[in-house]
Amino acid sequence: MENNQYCGSLNRSDLDKILTSEFGISSVKLTRIETGETNEVYVVESNNYRMLLKIVQNHMKQKIDKQQLLQPLLMKSGIRVPKRVKSFSPIVNTDYSYIIDEWIPSKPASNYFGTLLNHTLTQDFVNDLKVVLTQVHAMSFLRFGDINKSGEGVYSDWQSYLSNTLNLEYIDAAMRSTSVPKNLLERSANLIRNLSDWGLKCEQGKLVHGDMNLKNILVDSNTRILGVVDWDESIIGDPLWDYASMWLWYEDRMPIWQLMNQDLSITSTQKDVIKRLKCYRALQAIRESINYSHKNWAIHAWQRLHQALEQINF
Numbered sequence: 001m002e003n004n005q006y007c008g009s010l011n012r013s014d015l016d017k018i019l020t021s022e023f024g025i026s027s028v029k030l031t032r033i034e035t036g037e038t039n040e041v042y043v044v045e046s047n048n049y050r051m052l053l054k055i056v057q058n059h060m061k062q063k064i065d066k067q068q069l070l071q072p073l074l075m076k077s078g079i080r081v082p083k084r085v086k087s088f089s090p091i092v093n094t095d096y097s098y099i100i101d102e103w104i105p106s107k108p109a110s111n112y113f114g115t116l117l118n119h120t121l122t123q124d125f126v127n128d129l130k131v132v133l134t135q136v137h138a139m140s141f142l143r144f145g146d147i148n149k150s151g152e153g154v155y156s157d158w159q160s161y162l163s164n165t166l167n168l169e170y171i172d173a174a175m176r177s178t179s180v181p182k183n184l185l186e187r188s189a190n191l192i193r194n195l196s197d198w199g200l201k202c203e204q205g206k207l208v209h210g211d212m213n214l215k216n217i218l219v220d221s222n223t224r225i226l227g228v229v230d231w232d233e234s235i236i237g238d239p240l241w242d243y244a245s246m247w248l249w250y251e252d253r254m255p256i257w258q259l260m261n262q263d264l265s266i267t268s269t270q271k272d273v274i275k276r277l278k279c280y281r282a283l284q285a286i287r288e289s290i291n292y293s294h295k296n297w298a299i300h301a302w303q304r305l306h307q308a309l310e311q312i313n314f
Contacts, residue, residue, distance in 0.1 A: 019044070019053075022088055023100055039064075043103065050103040052082060058089065061097045063232035066147055070207070070231055073151075077135045080104065080227035106218035106226045113214055113223075126255055128225035129217070130262045137239040137263055139207040144236050153236040158202035159195075161237060166192055166283055170290070178293040184305050188286045191279075191314045198279045199272070205236040212246050239264055240273065244280035248288070248304060275312075282308040 012030075019025040025046050030053070034041035039056040056064050068084045075081070082101040089097050113121060143153035145161030155161040171189040174180060209216075210233030218227040235241070240260075247256050260266045266273050285305040292301050 018098060022098070023086060044100070050105075051085060052101040052103055054099040054101065055096050056099065058095055058097055060232075061087075061099075064097075064099065066234055067229070067231040069147065069149070069151060070234065073139055073207075074136075074228075074231075077139060079132060079135050081231065082227070082229060104218055104227050106220060108215045109217040109219045109223065109225075110214035112219065121255075122223050125219065125223045125225065126258070129212075130259055132217075132225060132228060133212070133239075133242065133259060134263045136209055137206045137242070141205040141207070141236045144202070144205045146235055153205055158205065158237050159200055161235070162200060162283065163195060166195075166286060168192060171286075174290045174293075178290050179298065180289045180293045180305075181302060184289065184302060184309070187309050187314050188282075188289075188305070191282055191286075191309070191312070195279075198275065200238070200276060200279065202238040206239045208235050208237050208239060208241045210234050210241065210245060212242055238276070238280070240266075240277050241280050241284075244277050245284055247277065248281050248284050248308070278308070278312045282312055282314065285309075 015030075016026070016028070019028060025044065027046060029045040031043040031045070032040060033043055039054060039060060042053040042055075044051045044053045054064065067081055071081055071083065082104055085100040085102060087097060087099040109125065113125075141153055143155060144158045145153045145155035145165070148154050153161070155164070168189060171185055171192060175182065175185055178185075209228065209231060211230060212228075213230075216228060216230040217225055218229060219225055243256055243260055246259075257267065260273075282305075285301070285308040289298075289301040289305040292298055
């Protein structure tokens, strides 16, 4: 994408008109901080203030709006998330929605700790993360899975959510449309086919962030946590899902057991916990490999999937 082109091939002149007419913002400096297939994120600077501009494909807006839906609960629990200023769909570029969020002066933790393959976390950061995870997982719900507009899950139990979101049709579609090695997809299908044997029960649904990656954790210059962003993967379910996600991303560089013991009073010696955690890690690796099979880091996703399946003998 050229520097003067924006999400949906919108040029800078059109974008300036949108910012002026809809947000009253003029003479802005735009710094692109994230580019994806379905969204772009910019820091907007004008008249000594900053805000975040997100341009997202309309079919992704419902996921993006989860953060706004959860914001009152998160703020009440002490978790800071950017406030929504305004969102709309313009007359031009109608396949996209425009969202302005509050700017929290900070940087992603990934800026300080390096890449996922080379970082050492400070003890202060780990201690702050314990607090954040405990706050998130303290929120209880009656239902499970994706969060609807009323702030509840759409499934009656956790197993139903897993079975409906990762099923054999999902794998069949992947067989036809992705470049994930077929042997990994076949082993993934075997896992999903036998999912009911894993005892993946959760009596009470808890809020789960779903992507507690370093880039989604905002910190100050001393790496103390200021806020958490990107709640579009959040669900209601088993808190172990978050730890499996962190394990998938951080591998041995994140003190998973230390965090889990503080949050859930779970230790690495509990066999049922290990079993569930490994299964969740494999399920997340399946989804990651399929979702990102066409990207430059696909080989890393496949390696994580292979490792996860090896650990549970699938």
